[in-house]
Amino acid sequence: xxxxxxxxxxxxxxxxxxxxxxxxxxxxxxxxxxxxxxxxxxxxxxxxxxxxxxxxxxxxxxxxxxxxxxxxxxxxxxxxxxxxxxxxxxxxxxxxxxxxxxxxxxxxxxxxxxxxxxxxxxxxxxxxxxxxxxxxxxxxxxxxxxxxxxxxxxxxxxxxxxxxxxxxxxxxxxxxxxxxxxxxxxxxxxxxxxxxxxxxxxxxxxxxxxxxxxxxxxxxxxxxxxxxxxxxxxxxxxxxxxxxxxxxxxxxxxxxxxxxxxxxxxxxxxxxxxxxxxxxxxxxxxxxxxxxxxxxxxxxxxxxxxxxxxxxxxxxxxxxxxxxxxxxxxxxxxxxxxxx
Ligand code: KG4
Ligand code: ZN
Numbered sequence: 001x002x003x004x005x006x007x008x009x010x011x012x013x014x015x016x017x018x019x020x021x022x023x024x025x026x027x028x029x030x031x032x033x034x035x036x037x038x039x040x041x042x043x044x045x046x047x048x049x050x051x052x053x054x055x056x057x058x059x060x061x062x063x064x065x066x067x068x069x070x071x072x073x074x075x076x077x078x079x080x081x082x083x084x085x086x087x088x089x090x091x092x093x094x095x096x097x098x099x100x101x102x103x104x105x106x107x108x109x110x111x112x113x114x115x116x117x118x119x120x121x122x123x124x125x126x127x128x129x130x131x132x133x134x135x136x137x138x139x140x141x142x143x144x145x146x147x148x149x150x151x152x153x154x155x156x157x158x159x160x161x162x163x164x165x166x167x168x169x170x171x172x173x174x175x176x177x178x179x180x181x182x183x184x185x186x187x188x189x190x191x192x193x194x195x196x197x198x199x200x201x202x203x204x205x206x207x208x209x210x211x212x213x214x215x216x217x218x219x220x221x222x223x224x225x226x227x228x229x230x231x232x233x234x235x236x237x238x239x240x241x242x243x244x245x246x247x248x249x250x251x252x253x254x255x256x257x258x259x260x261x262x263x264x265x266x267x268x269x270x271x272x273x274x275x276x277x278x279x280x281x282x283x284x285x286x287x288x289x290x291x292x293x294x295x296x297x298x299x300x301x302x303x304x305x306x307x308x309x310x311x312x313x314x315x316x317x318x319x320x321x322x323x324x325x326x327x328x329x330x331x332x333x334x335x336x337x338x339x340x
């Protein structure tokens with residue numbers, strides 16, 4: 001089989017996005033994402049509703065991905081799916097669908113670790129951004145994850161730091177809830193932060209050993225601060241919203257950069273790649289740019305489409321595993337707590 005003809009279908013259903021993508025030799029032909037708006041009314045992802053929505057979305061999303069890629073399912077060489085980590089009910093939908101389709105088409109099934117996919121998204125070929133050389137450090141920040149990973153090769157990576165409680169995106173979303181903002185609050189806090197004074201209010205940074213993170217204390221500190229200030233002035237939040245957002249963002253970015261500095265110092269690695277929905281944040285992007293000048297870092301940010309939850313990142317891992325003949329057994333099961 002010539003290399004030009006490898007088509008992989010990727011399927012992602014670990015949280016609240018149902019996604020399917022087709023790639024040809026590492027180049028994306030389609031990447032369809034159906035985001036589930038229903039959770040906005042609840043201020044967070046409701047697992048039961050997420051799996052139901054995946055059930056409704058998965059057939060049309062896969063159909064659309066094949067149609068956009070202009071290929072028939074009979075041209076597929078393999079099907080890659082997210083095995084974990086994630087919400088069990090959500091993972092089961094993608095896993096069962098991928099298994100049945102691969103079985104029906106009599107082609108290999110490839111299981112993919114979602115966290116590995118966030119990192120290997122940097123190697124999608126149609127993205128013109130520069131690729132990180134090995135070894136590099138990957139900072140994955142989203143509503144579900146906060147990890148620093150040392151990446152020595154496509155399949156040799158080790159988590160060297162992670163959150164011991166909330167993810168950084170949760171810190172944004174929970175702070176937003178306290179401030180009365182909609183869900184997810186990250187983008188609005190970011191927008192307002194750019195209009196406010198980052199030093200208007202001070203929130204203490206958590207003291208966590210080594211390269212691990214903690215964000216739940218910050219959320220509580222913000223809650224107490226807002227309760228106290230509102231008692232004295234009922235309009236405190238309304239009158240100071242941009243400054244509050246800027247101060248929260250300043251604290252969160254400070255925590256992330258402090259740990260990255262420590263990770264870079266202890267590993268001697270200056271190549272830093274970011275991924276996950278929070279990598280859209282203007283503050284972290286600016287801080288990384290500053291790090292290039294201040295600390296001699298080389299930083300890498302993938303196209304936004306490939307950095308939030310999406311199936312193109314699942315398909316690229318599928319492609320790399322396909323080249324190695326690394327396939328899943330027919331009895332492979334979803335794993336909510338799958339480790340890197
Ligand atoms: O990767 P993602 O789409 O889904 C997962 O959580 O896996 O990330 C969503 C998270 C939410 O918590 C959202 O508030 C946050 O990313 N987010 C941001 C920004 N854009 C999205 N947080 C801060 N600044 C942003 N610009
Ligand atoms: Zn994710």
